[in-house]
Amino acid sequence: MAKEKLEQRKQTLFGIYESPTYEEILEEYSKEFKRYIVPKGENIFGFWMQTLADLELLDLELQGLTDSYNIDPVNRVVEMEGDFEFIRKRIAHLETVKKKKTLYTEFIDLYGDTNAYAFHNLYPYKGKFYPRVVRTLINAFGLKEGNLILDPFNGSGTTTHEASLMGVKSVGIDITPMGVMLAKLKNELPHLSPNDFDFSLNDLVDIISSIRNKSWTHPNKTIENLMLVIYFDTIDAFARTSRYNRKGKEGLFVEKFTYMKKCYEKLMQIKENWGLNFADAEIYEGDVLDIKNNYPHFREKFDAIITSPPYYFSIDYVGKDKIAYEYFGIDMKKIEAKYLGMKNSLPIGKYGNVPSRVALYYEDLKASIENMFWALKPGGKIAIIVGDSTVNGRKIPTTMMTKKFCEEAGFKFKKLIFNPLLGARNRAIRGESIIICEKSS
Ligand SMILES: C[S@@+](CC[C@H](N)C(=O)[O-])C[C@H]1O[C@@H](n2cnc3c(N)ncnc32)[C@H](O)[C@@H]1O
Structure with a gap:
């Protein structure tokens, strides 16, 4: 081909010539693709x-x-x-x-x-957030060994577990006994020794039957609770789908236990290779609205708060853990009644034209943010992860209300990051926002 003709065809999408051959397209594509996947x-x-x-x-x-x-x-x-x-x-x-x-x-x-690394995948607790976001915020806030983090809606303990992995101490509070059990386990499991996980197939089959008879105990409470959590998860998985029928409950229980044992082994391997020191977390069953009365020593104690309150009626948090509560003989209604927005019967404040149940939720959310302000040191940072749910086709503007409550409580608003939930099944929640504020020193 004449040189000038070639030159003419150079101004194209591929930076080569106007009509590349099929092979040329593939070659160019693979270069682009490589650049994207393996950046230099x-x-x-x-x-x-x-x-x-x-x-x-x-x-x-x-x-x-x-x-x-x-x-x-x-x-x-x-x-x-x-x-x-x-x-x-x-x-x-x-x-x-x-x-x-x-x-x-x-x-x-x-x-x-x-997301499912270390013990983050212990149990599918509803409303669990991404450990990567917690890691990011701990970094963003410049937290180091010697600092202290609070999550007053700690749920299954994503904040406290990720903080531990990063060597930063933390306190987690949650209203649900199941959340507390899970968060405690995530805190304790990394401290077990390898032979604590030594169970034969027969042992495991015996354990599942003694859990069924409610006679299961073990001298090591962490192991006792781990087996219970695996059992609850097994039974729940069975109730939801027939996919596991062939394995049988025993088969699935053994599989889940083996998975947790592998999680432990991998964590120990990383701990050793990287010379990590895991920090301890304190986990409490409690109500964020009673924090001043029940934990007066928490006043201005924390360097940072990383938390996610329940989104207004978006998830049936307690329902998921029915099996566990039945096992322990705990009345779920009593737990649900302590949930944010469930205690009072008439809202006192004014929250615009929202249904009164939403107003009650906002009232509690506001009070919980005031309590967080009280618990934070001057100069401390807070990140609240919230989402707007849609109820009966109406958007409940929780994100903006949360920002407003933060400012009313005395926080200085710093940043809002909207994180779309790609592929989320619950279409009512399109994404969530991270609201970052500071308490002036
Ligand atoms: C969005 S979830 C948090 C989940 C958590 N980030 C995790 O990764 O598991 C909200 C949590 O708030 C808790 N909660 C609701 N009302 C509460 C209250 N009044 N005091 C403390 N915790 C409460 C619920 O039990 C639930 O675990």
Whole structure:
């Protein structure tokens, strides 16, 4: 082909010529694809970064972890200065730092999941949030060993577990006995020794039958509770689908126990390879609205709060744990009655044109934010993760109300990040927002 003709055809999409052959397209595509999947650089984006929110979260993390940085979103790389070994152990949105795998990447490579690492996947507690978001916020807030975090809606303990893995102490409070049991377990399991998990197939079959007879006990309370939680999860999984019928309940119980044992072994492997020190968490069953009375020593005690209140009527939190509550003989109605927005019968304040049940929820949400302000040290940071639910086709503006309540309580509003929930099954919730505020010193 004449040279000038070739030149003419160069101004095209592919930067080559006007009508590339099929093979040329494939070759060019694979180069583009490679550039996207394997960016060139020392500090590269995690492949799990999908949305603008991820970019904002990366930016927040870098503010807390580095001396200086520059994000190049097109090439999916970061330039930065700081303590690279520390950043590598901490950061949640980079796959490599100085060409070496980050600890977070190691977790997801070993567990094969971006969220179900360590003991985060112990039990499918409803409304559980993403450990990566907690990790990001701990980094963004510059929290280190010696700092103390609070989650007053700790649920199954995502905040407290992730804080422990990062070597930061924390306190978790939740109204539900099941949440408390799970959060305590996540705190205790990393301290077991390998032979605590030594159970034969026959042992496990015996255990399941003694749980059924309600005669199951074990000298090690952590093991006792672990078996119970695995049992509740097994029975619940059976009740939901016939998929497991062939395995049988015993088969599924054994499978779930083996999975938890593997989670333990992988965690110990990472702990040793990375020289990690896990911090302890204190877990309490309690009501965020009674925090001043029941925990007066919590006044201005915490460096940061990372939490997610129940979203207005979006999820039947307690219903999921029916099997556990029946086993313990706990009246679920009594627990539900203590839920945010369920205690009073008539709202006192004015919250615009919302149904009175929503107003009651807002009243409690406001009071809980005031209590969080009370518990935070001056200069402390707070992140609240909330979502707007849609009730009878009407949007309940919880996100904006939460921001307003934060400002009314005395917080300085800093940032709101909207995180779309891609592929969420519950269409009423399109995404959630992270509201970040500070208490002035
Ligand atoms: C969105 S969930 C939090 C889940 C948690 N982030 C996790 O990862 O498991 C909200 C939690 O608030 C708790 N809760 C509701 N009302 C409460 C209250 N008055 N005091 C303390 N906790 C409450 C619920 O039991 C539920 O676990």
